Amino acid sequence: MTDFPIHTIDTAPGHAKQPLASLHEAFGFIPGAAGVMANSAPLMSSFFSAFGHFRGEGTFTGAERQVVLLSNAVTNNCAWAVAFHTLEALADGVPPAEVAAIRQRELPADPRFAALSALSRALIERRGRLDEADLAGFRAAGFDRDQVLEVVTGVAISTMTNYAANVADLPLEEPLREHAWEPKH
Known part of the structure; x- marks a missing residue:
């Protein structure tokens, strides 16, 4: 466990104040991973930019984005991110049974x-080395080739947040506690 401070808007270095304020506005609280990432200007800037593009310019619905991010959190064994993306997935309309399947390392029923x-x-397990079957299954569900790269963006965002949360061994904020999850080691 490390002892990184979990910054608030008041305690954050100058480079992180505006991103943290924006995240607070988006989620109603400052996610702990963002509070930790605020300790590093390159990490905070990279995350905030990528997150903004993924959320604002991507082709996936909010529910689809959350399926990607929750799947990444589970695959990366990040208890904090699983709880956070469970909360967000449910808020974005992912049915509870689909969320439960992902949390149990199973595939959702929805194609x-x-x-x-x-x-x-x-992508995570094989370090980006997809085979034709992976791509065929993705396309069969109605996605196009370019959306594979959008999933890569989601994996990159998750890598930043999941690793920062794991390194800091983040506690769960009050809104996340009901969605606690135990990682598999």
Whole structure:
């Protein structure tokens, strides 16, 4: 465990104040991973930019984005991010049974959600070395070639937050506690 401060808007270095304020506005609280990432200007800037593009310019619905991010959190064994993205997935309309499946390392029943989850997991587990079956399954669910790269963006965002949360061994904020999850080591 490390002892990184979990910054608030008041305690954050100058480079992190505006991103933290924006995240507070978006989520109603400052996610702990963002509070930790605020300790590093390159990490905070990279995350905030990528997150903004993924959320604002991407082709996935909010629910689809959360399926990617929750799948990544589970695959990366990040308890904090699993709790956070469980909260967000439910808020963005992912049915509870689909969220439960992902949390249990299973594929959701919905074909589009299953394709997103499977591709995301494959990217992480095989370090981006997809095979034709991975891509065929993704396309069969109605996604196009370019959306594979959008999933890569989601994996990059998750790598930043999941690793920062794991390094800092973040406690769960009050809104996340009901979604606690135990990682598999």
